[in-house]
Amino acid sequence: MKFTKTTEQDSNYNNLEKMSVSELLFNINKEDKTVPLAVEKALPQIEELTKQIVLKLKEGGRLFYIGAGTSGRLGIVDASECPPTFGVPHELVIGLIAGGDYAIRKAVEFAEDSTNQGWKDLQEYQISPKDIVVGIAASGTTPYVTSALEECNNNGIITGCITCNQGSPLALTAQFPIEVVVGPEFVTGSSRMKAGTAQKLVLNMLSTASMIQLGRVKGNKMVDMQLSNNKLVDRGEKMLASELNIDQETASELLKKYGNVREAIKNYTNE
Template identity: 65%
Template sequence: MKVTESTSHYDNLDEMSVQDLLENINKEDHRVPEAVKLVIPTISSLVEEIVPRMELGGRLIYIGAGTSGRLGILDASECPPTYGVPHDWVLGLIAGGDSAIRKAVENAEDDPTQAWVDIQEYGFNSNDTIIGIAASGTTPYVIGGVKKAKLEGLLTGCITCNPDSPLSKEVEHAIEVVVGPEFVTGSTRMKAGTAQKLVLNMISTTVMIKLGRVKGNKMVDMQLSNAKLVDRGTRMIMEATGLDEETAKKFLLSEGSVRKATEYYYKNK
């Protein structure tokens, strides 16, 4: 039996108090970062290959179904506002298309050819990286997608929570975060989903830092899409230059980013 489908360590959940339920869920959640820690070398080897490919124009593309697909979309959608990168640098594709983000699409994940069709809608080049996300490691949509991508010469990886899964056998970098049985048997939106989210955070953040999208520890290319981010950017410029708040904000709004505003200041100092 798959680890992700194995029976919970807890029983009679419906008879537990609210306090006991919360404490036991939290106890299980503590296992996740330790499981992620064990696979850092594999994550590292994947990122080391992604960065130079993206420097040559490649993109990072996540494919998944259900919760896994939604997590990929979440990670991809946060990259443009956080790092100021084009919307097609990091893409998240889900079985069943965008409508599946909110509502499950029946049988969408069972088609092994559809992921490649979805990828081709965005075009592809030999420097792209495809990462399949599937807690079970058995999702046909994901397996078919990475298998075809690998045949086409793209770099492939996966994030799964079962060891030695069919998905892992089809990729060059298999990240297997084995978190054990779920608190509610088979509910992989819980520990498995948390593990996938942590790994996705690690991959995209490290890639963006290595692509020069962070200066020191600051998001110097973030999009100024609301007042909170304008205030944050203003403080960054004040810290970097010693300017007063009014002048820093003026530079930020005129130049459009913390990076450009800071560069403009030092160039014209």
């Protein structure tokens, strides 16, 4: 199959600068509506990678996301949300970006073009076959990501990827590829748009489904969430009040005593 970068093809729209604000927003939204349908087509691939992630995490391994630019930032966002949402250690899900932490806010020139830095960045975490690595690249051609996955394969480490072009070098390198083909962007080549949205949706699926499979959700509630602000404390109290059929004042006392929704439920039931 010939590899074609659909993410780089000309937009379906032209003369954008002549559109009104209303027209611009309508057409961007029209394009965005196609993204979940593209993700739906990739569900079998997403399922396969999720199962691998769950398996590795249950065995004591870690999940690594590695990307450049927007893709790298999206991986870091997803990784950083896992501890407060699911109460897991910060070391369980790790996001890496070409150019290091500086690149989270500002572009680092040519960082994504390195063919050895990705593997070096992974090695800093003493990566091993216990772990699993997911490369993220809309184009599917980013050297920093693809070369890192190649080295992972050579060292017995399970690899997956999220890309928005079919048959890309990255997808051919990853053992468990996810290809969400969203087509041309509204602004030609601006893969922070539909491609970025698709990657975010898939990352939500991978981490959320994995954490649920690891027992980090009870019913439909985040019982292991970190109570790091007043909003979350209030949410925790309401969870307890509903689950245990108690008033919020009692729930507040329980939460202060045990510091965690799950522990409060467990200990209240045993009291």
